[in-house]
Amino acid sequence: MQQQLKYLSAYSATLQAKVHRLIAEGRLGGYLDARYPNRHAVQSDRALYLYCCELKQEFLRVAPAIDKVVYDSKLDVLRHALGLHTAISRVQGGKLKAKKEIRIASLFKDTAPEFLKMIVVHELAHLKEGDHNKAFYRLCEFMQPGYHQIEFDLRLYLTHRDLSRIKAA
Template sequence: MNPVLRYIQGYPEHITTPVRQMVEANRLTQWFEKRYPENHTIKSEKALFDYTMGYKNRYMKKTSPLSKVVYDNKIHLINNALGLHTYVAKVHGGKIKTKNEIRIASVFKNAPEPLLRMLVVHELAHLKEKDHNKAFYQLCCHMEPDYHQLELDARLFMMYLETNNKNKQ
Protein backbone atom coordinates (compact mmCIF):
# COMPACT_ATOMS: atom_id res chain seq x y z
CA MET A 1 0.00 0.00 0.00
CA ASN A 2 1.20 3.50 -0.84
CA PRO A 3 2.17 5.21 2.47
CA VAL A 4 0.33 8.46 1.60
CA LEU A 5 -2.93 6.50 1.61
CA ARG A 6 -2.68 6.20 5.41
CA TYR A 7 -4.42 9.59 5.65
CA ILE A 8 -7.66 8.10 4.31
CA GLN A 9 -7.43 4.81 6.16
CA GLY A 10 -10.84 3.98 7.60
CA TYR A 11 -12.81 5.74 4.88
CA PRO A 12 -15.22 3.58 2.85
CA GLU A 13 -14.07 1.95 -0.37
CA HIS A 14 -16.18 4.22 -2.59
CA ILE A 15 -13.97 7.09 -1.38
CA THR A 16 -10.59 5.37 -1.09
CA THR A 17 -10.67 3.66 -4.51
CA PRO A 18 -10.89 6.85 -6.62
CA VAL A 19 -8.30 8.55 -4.40
CA ARG A 20 -5.93 5.58 -4.70
CA GLN A 21 -6.39 5.62 -8.49
CA MET A 22 -5.66 9.36 -8.57
CA VAL A 23 -2.47 8.86 -6.53
CA GLU A 24 -1.31 5.94 -8.67
CA ALA A 25 -1.89 7.97 -11.85
CA ASN A 26 0.02 10.96 -10.38
CA ARG A 27 -3.07 13.16 -10.71
CA LEU A 28 -3.53 14.19 -7.06
CA THR A 29 -1.46 17.37 -7.36
CA GLN A 30 -3.33 18.55 -10.44
CA TRP A 31 -6.72 17.72 -8.90
CA PHE A 32 -5.91 19.45 -5.60
CA GLU A 33 -4.53 22.61 -7.20
CA LYS A 34 -7.58 22.88 -9.45
CA ARG A 35 -9.95 22.43 -6.49
CA TYR A 36 -8.01 24.84 -4.25
CA PRO A 37 -6.07 27.30 -6.42
CA GLU A 38 -5.29 29.75 -3.59
CA ASN A 39 -4.01 29.61 -0.03
CA HIS A 40 -5.30 31.80 2.80
CA THR A 41 -3.51 34.95 3.96
CA ILE A 42 -3.81 34.31 7.72
CA LYS A 43 -0.10 34.05 8.49
CA SER A 44 0.40 35.72 11.87
CA GLU A 45 -0.80 34.30 15.16
CA LYS A 46 -2.74 37.50 15.83
CA ALA A 47 -4.57 37.08 12.53
CA LEU A 48 -5.23 33.42 13.37
CA PHE A 49 -6.57 34.39 16.81
CA ASP A 50 -8.84 37.07 15.29
CA TYR A 51 -10.05 34.64 12.61
CA THR A 52 -10.86 31.99 15.24
CA MET A 53 -12.57 34.50 17.53
CA GLY A 54 -14.79 35.54 14.63
CA TYR A 55 -16.17 31.99 14.47
CA LYS A 56 -16.33 31.66 18.25
CA ASN A 57 -18.27 34.92 18.60
CA ARG A 58 -20.64 33.96 15.81
CA TYR A 59 -21.44 30.40 16.92
CA MET A 60 -20.23 29.86 20.48
CA LYS A 61 -20.51 33.12 22.44
CA LYS A 62 -21.36 31.43 25.73
CA THR A 63 -18.44 28.99 25.81
CA SER A 64 -15.28 29.47 27.85
CA PRO A 65 -12.91 32.16 26.59
CA LEU A 66 -9.88 31.36 24.46
CA SER A 67 -6.53 32.61 25.69
CA LYS A 68 -4.40 31.54 22.74
CA VAL A 69 -4.66 30.35 19.14
CA VAL A 70 -1.33 29.55 17.49
CA TYR A 71 0.33 27.68 14.67
CA ASP A 72 2.40 24.85 16.12
CA ASN A 73 5.14 23.10 14.13
CA LYS A 74 5.28 20.14 16.53
CA ILE A 75 1.68 18.96 16.30
CA HIS A 76 1.79 16.79 13.20
CA LEU A 77 5.08 15.18 14.08
CA ILE A 78 4.36 14.34 17.70
CA ASN A 79 0.62 13.85 17.97
CA ASN A 80 -0.25 12.72 14.45
CA ALA A 81 -2.95 15.38 14.54
CA LEU A 82 -3.77 18.51 12.59
CA GLY A 83 -4.92 20.62 15.52
CA LEU A 84 -5.25 20.45 19.29
CA HIS A 85 -7.50 21.99 21.89
CA THR A 86 -5.87 22.16 25.29
CA TYR A 87 -7.38 23.07 28.61
CA VAL A 88 -4.80 24.29 31.10
CA ALA A 89 -5.62 24.71 34.79
CA LYS A 90 -3.13 26.43 37.08
CA VAL A 91 -3.32 27.19 40.78
CA HIS A 92 -2.33 30.77 41.43
CA GLY A 93 -2.62 32.18 44.95
CA GLY A 94 -5.23 29.66 46.03
CA LYS A 95 -7.35 30.26 42.93
CA ILE A 96 -7.60 28.03 39.91
CA LYS A 97 -7.09 29.84 36.62
CA THR A 98 -8.11 27.99 33.48
CA LYS A 99 -7.10 28.65 29.91
CA ASN A 100 -8.37 27.21 26.66
CA GLU A 101 -5.83 27.12 23.85
CA ILE A 102 -6.07 26.03 20.24
CA ARG A 103 -3.03 24.91 18.29
CA ILE A 104 -3.14 24.42 14.53
CA ALA A 105 -0.47 22.39 12.73
CA SER A 106 1.89 24.85 11.06
CA VAL A 107 1.52 23.10 7.68
CA PHE A 108 -1.89 24.81 7.56
CA LYS A 109 -0.21 28.22 7.54
CA ASN A 110 0.06 27.67 3.77
CA ALA A 111 -3.23 25.92 3.10
CA PRO A 112 -6.49 26.81 1.38
CA GLU A 113 -8.77 28.85 3.65
CA PRO A 114 -11.62 26.29 3.73
CA LEU A 115 -9.23 23.71 5.24
CA LEU A 116 -8.05 26.13 7.92
CA ARG A 117 -11.70 26.98 8.62
CA MET A 118 -12.53 23.28 9.08
CA LEU A 119 -9.69 22.89 11.62
CA VAL A 120 -10.74 26.00 13.52
CA VAL A 121 -14.35 24.79 13.64
CA HIS A 122 -13.19 21.34 14.80
CA GLU A 123 -11.10 22.73 17.65
CA LEU A 124 -13.78 25.24 18.67
CA ALA A 125 -16.31 22.41 18.89
CA HIS A 126 -14.06 20.83 21.53
CA LEU A 127 -14.82 23.80 23.82
CA LYS A 128 -18.31 22.34 24.16
CA GLU A 129 -17.88 18.66 23.29
CA LYS A 130 -14.69 16.91 24.40
CA ASP A 131 -15.30 13.65 22.53
CA HIS A 132 -15.76 12.97 18.82
CA ASN A 133 -19.38 11.95 19.23
CA LYS A 134 -22.62 12.70 17.39
CA ALA A 135 -23.15 16.01 19.23
CA PHE A 136 -19.58 17.06 18.37
CA TYR A 137 -20.04 16.47 14.64
CA GLN A 138 -23.47 18.13 14.69
CA LEU A 139 -21.85 21.23 16.17
CA CYS A 140 -19.09 21.14 13.54
CA CYS A 141 -21.71 20.91 10.78
CA HIS A 142 -23.70 23.76 12.35
CA MET A 143 -20.64 26.02 12.14
CA GLU A 144 -19.48 24.64 8.75
CA PRO A 145 -22.16 22.83 6.71
CA ASP A 146 -19.50 21.32 4.40
CA TYR A 147 -17.48 20.05 7.39
CA HIS A 148 -17.22 16.38 6.39
CA GLN A 149 -16.06 17.13 2.84
CA LEU A 150 -13.51 19.62 4.15
CA GLU A 151 -12.24 17.08 6.68
CA LEU A 152 -11.62 14.62 3.82
CA ASP A 153 -10.02 17.39 1.76
CA ALA A 154 -7.69 18.22 4.67
CA ARG A 155 -6.51 14.61 4.56
CA LEU A 156 -6.04 14.92 0.80
CA PHE A 157 -4.06 18.11 1.46
CA MET A 158 -1.68 16.12 3.67
CA MET A 159 -1.34 13.55 0.88
CA TYR A 160 -0.77 16.41 -1.60
CA LEU A 161 2.02 17.85 0.57
CA GLU A 162 3.71 14.49 1.01
CA THR A 163 3.44 13.66 -2.69
CA ASN A 164 4.92 17.03 -3.68
CA ASN A 165 7.74 16.79 -1.14
CA LYS A 166 8.75 13.44 -2.65
CA ASN A 167 8.61 14.90 -6.15
CA LYS A 168 11.00 17.71 -5.13
CA GLN A 169 13.63 15.39 -3.65
Protein backbone atom coordinates in the same frame (compact mmCIF):
# COMPACT_ATOMS: atom_id res chain seq x y z
CA MET B 1 1.76 -2.79 -4.67
CA GLN B 2 -0.31 0.23 -3.68
CA GLN B 3 0.90 2.62 -1.02
CA GLN B 4 -1.00 2.72 2.29
CA LEU B 5 -3.20 5.82 2.53
CA LYS B 6 -2.55 6.68 6.18
CA TYR B 7 -4.86 9.70 6.25
CA LEU B 8 -7.69 7.77 4.60
CA SER B 9 -7.43 4.40 6.37
CA ALA B 10 -10.87 4.78 8.02
CA TYR B 11 -12.60 5.20 4.65
CA SER B 12 -14.04 2.39 2.53
CA ALA B 13 -11.88 0.28 0.23
CA THR B 14 -13.93 1.57 -2.73
CA LEU B 15 -13.15 5.19 -1.89
CA GLN B 16 -9.49 4.38 -1.29
CA ALA B 17 -9.35 2.67 -4.71
CA LYS B 18 -10.65 5.88 -6.32
CA VAL B 19 -7.93 7.86 -4.55
CA HIS B 20 -5.27 5.36 -5.68
CA ARG B 21 -6.54 5.81 -9.24
CA LEU B 22 -6.27 9.63 -8.96
CA ILE B 23 -2.70 9.22 -7.69
CA ALA B 24 -1.74 6.71 -10.39
CA GLU B 25 -3.12 9.00 -13.10
CA GLY B 26 -1.33 12.02 -11.61
CA ARG B 27 -4.61 13.88 -11.10
CA LEU B 28 -4.75 14.31 -7.32
CA GLY B 29 -2.92 17.65 -7.31
CA GLY B 30 -5.07 18.96 -10.16
CA TYR B 31 -8.25 17.96 -8.32
CA LEU B 32 -7.14 19.83 -5.21
CA ASP B 33 -5.94 22.91 -7.12
CA ALA B 34 -9.23 23.16 -9.01
CA ARG B 35 -11.33 22.71 -5.87
CA TYR B 36 -9.21 24.92 -3.57
CA PRO B 37 -7.39 27.51 -5.71
CA ASN B 38 -7.02 30.21 -3.04
CA ARG B 39 -4.70 30.67 -0.07
CA HIS B 40 -5.71 32.51 3.09
CA ALA B 41 -4.06 35.62 4.52
CA VAL B 42 -4.03 34.52 8.20
CA GLN B 43 -0.26 34.39 8.60
CA SER B 44 0.59 35.57 12.12
CA ASP B 45 -0.38 34.19 15.53
CA ARG B 46 -2.22 37.44 16.24
CA ALA B 47 -4.25 37.16 13.02
CA LEU B 48 -4.98 33.50 13.84
CA TYR B 49 -6.16 34.46 17.33
CA LEU B 50 -8.49 37.13 15.92
CA TYR B 51 -9.79 34.73 13.25
CA CYS B 52 -10.50 32.10 15.89
CA CYS B 53 -12.21 34.61 18.20
CA GLU B 54 -14.45 35.83 15.36
CA LEU B 55 -15.62 32.27 14.65
CA LYS B 56 -16.15 31.61 18.34
CA GLN B 57 -18.15 34.82 18.71
CA GLU B 58 -20.32 33.92 15.72
CA PHE B 59 -21.09 30.33 16.72
CA LEU B 60 -20.10 29.68 20.35
CA ARG B 61 -20.79 32.82 22.34
CA VAL B 62 -21.37 30.98 25.62
CA ALA B 63 -18.32 28.70 25.33
CA PRO B 64 -15.31 29.42 27.54
CA ALA B 65 -12.99 32.22 26.44
CA ILE B 66 -9.86 31.37 24.48
CA ASP B 67 -6.68 32.68 26.00
CA LYS B 68 -4.18 31.81 23.29
CA VAL B 69 -4.19 30.65 19.65
CA VAL B 70 -0.92 30.02 17.81
CA TYR B 71 0.61 28.27 14.85
CA ASP B 72 2.80 25.45 16.14
CA SER B 73 5.61 24.10 13.94
CA LYS B 74 6.03 20.99 16.12
CA LEU B 75 2.45 19.71 15.97
CA ASP B 76 2.58 17.89 12.64
CA VAL B 77 5.84 16.14 13.45
CA LEU B 78 5.72 15.38 17.16
CA ARG B 79 2.09 14.69 17.92
CA HIS B 80 0.70 13.51 14.60
CA ALA B 81 -1.96 16.17 15.10
CA LEU B 82 -3.05 19.08 12.97
CA GLY B 83 -4.65 21.03 15.77
CA LEU B 84 -4.65 20.80 19.52
CA HIS B 85 -6.82 22.27 22.23
CA THR B 86 -5.65 22.37 25.83
CA ALA B 87 -6.96 23.58 29.14
CA ILE B 88 -4.21 24.46 31.57
CA SER B 89 -5.43 24.72 35.15
CA ARG B 90 -3.51 26.71 37.75
CA VAL B 91 -4.25 27.71 41.29
CA GLN B 92 -4.06 31.48 41.70
CA GLY B 93 -4.73 32.60 45.22
CA GLY B 94 -7.69 30.59 46.42
CA LYS B 95 -9.14 30.11 42.93
CA LEU B 96 -8.60 27.58 40.19
CA LYS B 97 -8.02 29.30 36.82
CA ALA B 98 -8.26 27.42 33.54
CA LYS B 99 -6.62 28.81 30.42
CA LYS B 100 -7.83 27.54 27.06
CA GLU B 101 -5.29 27.29 24.26
CA ILE B 102 -5.58 26.24 20.63
CA ARG B 103 -2.54 25.29 18.59
CA ILE B 104 -2.77 24.88 14.82
CA ALA B 105 -0.07 23.08 12.83
CA SER B 106 2.11 25.55 10.92
CA LEU B 107 1.48 23.73 7.66
CA PHE B 108 -1.90 25.54 7.60
CA LYS B 109 -0.19 28.88 6.97
CA ASP B 110 -0.05 27.97 3.28
CA THR B 111 -3.35 26.23 2.62
CA ALA B 112 -6.80 26.97 1.33
CA PRO B 113 -8.98 29.08 3.65
CA GLU B 114 -11.44 26.17 3.85
CA PHE B 115 -8.75 23.92 5.36
CA LEU B 116 -7.74 26.49 7.97
CA LYS B 117 -11.36 27.07 8.90
CA MET B 118 -11.98 23.32 9.16
CA ILE B 119 -9.15 22.87 11.66
CA VAL B 120 -10.17 25.94 13.70
CA VAL B 121 -13.82 24.83 13.69
CA HIS B 122 -12.72 21.37 14.83
CA GLU B 123 -10.73 22.76 17.75
CA LEU B 124 -13.47 25.25 18.69
CA ALA B 125 -16.04 22.45 18.74
CA HIS B 126 -13.96 20.81 21.46
CA LEU B 127 -14.83 23.77 23.72
CA LYS B 128 -18.39 22.37 23.86
CA GLU B 129 -17.90 18.70 23.03
CA GLY B 130 -14.88 16.85 24.35
CA ASP B 131 -15.32 13.67 22.33
CA HIS B 132 -15.62 13.02 18.61
CA ASN B 133 -19.27 12.02 18.84
CA LYS B 134 -22.36 12.84 16.78
CA ALA B 135 -22.98 16.09 18.66
CA PHE B 136 -19.38 17.14 17.99
CA TYR B 137 -19.67 16.57 14.24
CA ARG B 138 -23.11 18.22 14.08
CA LEU B 139 -21.56 21.30 15.70
CA CYS B 140 -18.68 21.23 13.18
CA GLU B 141 -21.16 20.96 10.30
CA PHE B 142 -23.18 23.86 11.76
CA MET B 143 -20.10 26.08 11.97
CA GLN B 144 -18.83 25.06 8.54
CA PRO B 145 -21.39 23.60 6.13
CA GLY B 146 -19.74 20.87 4.08
CA TYR B 147 -17.37 20.10 6.97
CA HIS B 148 -17.17 16.37 6.18
CA GLN B 149 -16.25 16.93 2.52
CA ILE B 150 -13.62 19.50 3.48
CA GLU B 151 -12.18 17.13 6.08
CA PHE B 152 -11.96 14.42 3.42
CA ASP B 153 -10.34 16.83 0.95
CA LEU B 154 -7.89 17.90 3.65
CA ARG B 155 -6.92 14.25 4.03
CA LEU B 156 -6.39 14.14 0.27
CA TYR B 157 -4.23 17.28 0.53
CA LEU B 158 -2.10 15.69 3.26
CA THR B 159 -1.72 12.54 1.15
CA HIS B 160 -0.66 14.64 -1.86
CA ARG B 161 1.75 16.61 0.33
CA ASP B 162 3.39 13.40 1.58
CA LEU B 163 3.66 11.98 -1.94
CA SER B 164 5.23 15.23 -3.19
CA ARG B 165 7.83 15.05 -0.42
CA ILE B 166 8.66 11.43 -1.29
CA LYS B 167 9.14 12.33 -4.97
CA ALA B 168 11.33 15.31 -4.06
CA ALA B 169 13.60 13.21 -1.82
